[in-house]
Amino acid sequence: xxxxxxxxxxxxxxxxxxxxxxxxxxxxxxxxxxxxxxxxxxxxxxxxxxxxxxxxxxxxxxxxxxxxxxxxxxxxxxxxxxxxxxxxxxxxxxxxxxxxxxxxxxxxxxxxxxxxxxxxxxxxxxxxxxxxxxxxxxxxxxxxxxxxxxxxxxxxxxxxxxxxxxxxxxxxxxxxxxxxxxxxxxx
Numbered sequence: 001x002x003x004x005x006x007x008x009x010x011x012x013x014x015x016x017x018x019x020x021x022x023x024x025x026x027x028x029x030x031x032x033x034x035x036x037x038x039x040x041x042x043x044x045x046x047x048x049x050x051x052x053x054x055x056x057x058x059x060x061x062x063x064x065x066x067x068x069x070x071x072x073x074x075x076x077x078x079x080x081x082x083x084x085x086x087x088x089x090x091x092x093x094x095x096x097x098x099x100x101x102x103x104x105x106x107x108x109x110x111x112x113x114x115x116x117x118x119x120x121x122x123x124x125x126x127x128x129x130x131x132x133x134x135x136x137x138x139x140x141x142x143x144x145x146x147x148x149x150x151x152x153x154x155x156x157x158x159x160x161x162x163x164x165x166x167x168x169x170x171x172x173x174x175x176x177x178x179x180x181x182x183x184x185x186x187x
Contacts, residue, residue: 016038017038017039017041017042020038024042024043029047030047030048031043031047031049032049032135032139032143032144033049033050033051034050034144035054035058035124035127035128045130045131048130048131048134049132049138049139050128050131050132050135051143051144052083052132052135052136052141052143053143053144054144055079055124055125056076056080056083058121059075059079059121060076062076062117062120062121063076063117070115070117071113071115071118072118075108075121075122076121078104078108079108079125082100082101082104082105083136085100086101086136086142087142097136098133098137101133101136102133105125105129105132105133108122108125109122109125109126
């Protein structure tokens with residue numbers, strides 16, 4: 001979890017709902033994540049933001065072997081265009097952004113197809129629609145990339161050093177990472 005002042009990493013043995021529920025507690029903070037359904041069930045739809053990078057990567061992974069003119073590729077490209085349009089128009093008001101997002105996402109979701117790839121993409125967009133909208137309305141870029149970039153070096157170092165082969169090692173890594181990232185944020 002990261003906010004403007006501090007970063008807190010928590011050592012956990014899994015991504016299970018109970019662990020996130022314990023961490024989140026009775027917080028009123030919004031949570032941005034990759035779409036893991038257990039997280040949304042804890043925070044509720046009004047506090048769940050879905051990372052656009054994750055939904056776009058999912059669409060690209062689903063369509064990697066398809067021809068460019070395939071309906072699934074067209075949906076993927078429309079999602080990319082929508083994401084870039086909203087980010088490009090920084091002068092738009094929150095209401096203008098929300099209206100553009102709702103119109104285009106509703107249009108995408110209304111596409112009918114029996115193709116399984118199309119169904120997969122449309123299902124994810126449909127389930128995550130409100131959180132995708134909130135992500136672009138409430139954050140600068142609609143992604144959790146900063147958090148993931150902050151974790152990347154720690155994860156690489158952990159892998160190289162075998163620093164988290166035990167739960168105690170994982171806890172120590174989380175504590176050190178939390179302190180160092182917080183110090184870095186606060187300069």
